[in-house]
Ligand SMILES: NC(=O)c1ccc[n+]([C@@H]2O[C@H](COP(=O)([O-])OP(=O)(O)OC[C@H]3O[C@@H](n4cnc5c(N)ncnc54)[C@H](O)[C@@H]3O)[C@@H](O)[C@H]2O)c1
């Protein structure tokens with residue numbers, strides 16, 4: 298089958314790989330219809346996150362069930378599904394407590410297991426998420442990042458009528474804007490340094506657009522909120538700068554949710570750090586997207602709101618490509634040759 302395989306730093310190849318075969322009674326083989334590039338795939342490509350040489354990578358996908366193992370009951374050939382690409386060990390203390398996203402041995406397909414940048418992918422039956430007919434395949438390929446974002450919202454005590462700031466309007470932030478509305482936000486402030494991202498933020502429902510290159514973001518938020526600040530601030534830019542700035546956005550007693558990972562040391566100016574203390578903020582981290590019973594309500598809720606149209610990924614998808622363009626596309630992404638939103642591959646198209 299056609300696939301993208303990772304061989305080393307910035308070395309991916311579009312080439313043949315062995316089609317997965319049923320080995321275990323609970324295996325499910327899916328014909329991949331759409332598979333997106335995740336930020337972690339880019340890190341794996343350019344900074345070499347965990348990988349096995351020559352492995353097929355990629356994990357944000359959907360498709361049609363092609364084959365099932367002998368003990369698979371509720372999934373049949375021809376079903377339309379998304380994949381939950383995450384594996385937990387079931388044995389560590391967090392798993393035994395049912396806190397699956399805190400598993401000590403959490404890992405994702407495409408690192409050590411074969412991934413989904415291919416014509417076929419394989420997962421255990423419990424990782425299969427059925428999708429209704431009115432959710433198309435490219436939307437379903439974004440069930441995983443959307444589940445990541447709602448996992449973070451479940452960590453908050455947000456209530457209807459809240460005001461929410463989303464710092465960083467990439468793939469994660471653009472989903473956070475939509476989830477904020479679903480969680481009852483009356484106003485969502487979208488913050489970015491790239492006006493083209495803010496335009497998309499508006500399209501997916503942001504009420505106020507803030508370019509933080511012009512003026513520090515907290516000054517602009519205070520102007521809009523009568524000097525109060527927001528109830529919940531989401532860090533979804535994943536930069537050392539925003540990881541400090543985000544503390545100045547909530548009102549007293551407000552909440553900050555970190556979804557971004559800066560991959561660098563953070564020096565927080567006293568001004569920002571003191572906000573945590575003086576404003577008695579609650580600071581929450583959010584990791585991955587699974588919970589008990591596996592894969593968790595993050596997945597069923599995502600599929601529900603995709604089917605109602607309240608999660609709309611169409612404006613987020615910037616490129617629709619055949620797999621053959623993978624090597625060149627990854628190269629263009631890391632060399633920042635143009636602006637990328639979500640890049641979606643269609644393996645059936647070559
Ligand atoms: N917690 C999790 O489980 C999880 C899962 C997936 C991704 N992530 C992390 O979420 C973060 C966002 O991922 P993504 O795929 O949306 O990335 P992305 O690159 O698509 O988006 C980042 C956005 O932040 C903006 N930005 C950069 N610097 C900024 C600044 N100084 N001020 C304001 N905006 C700024 C960029 O313009 C861009 O729009 C990353 O750090 C990623 O690693 C976390």
Ligand SMILES: [Zn+2]
Nearest residue numbers: 335337357441
């Ligand atoms: Zn991902």
Ligand SMILES: [Zn+2]
Nearest residue numbers: 386389392400
């Ligand atoms: Zn575990």
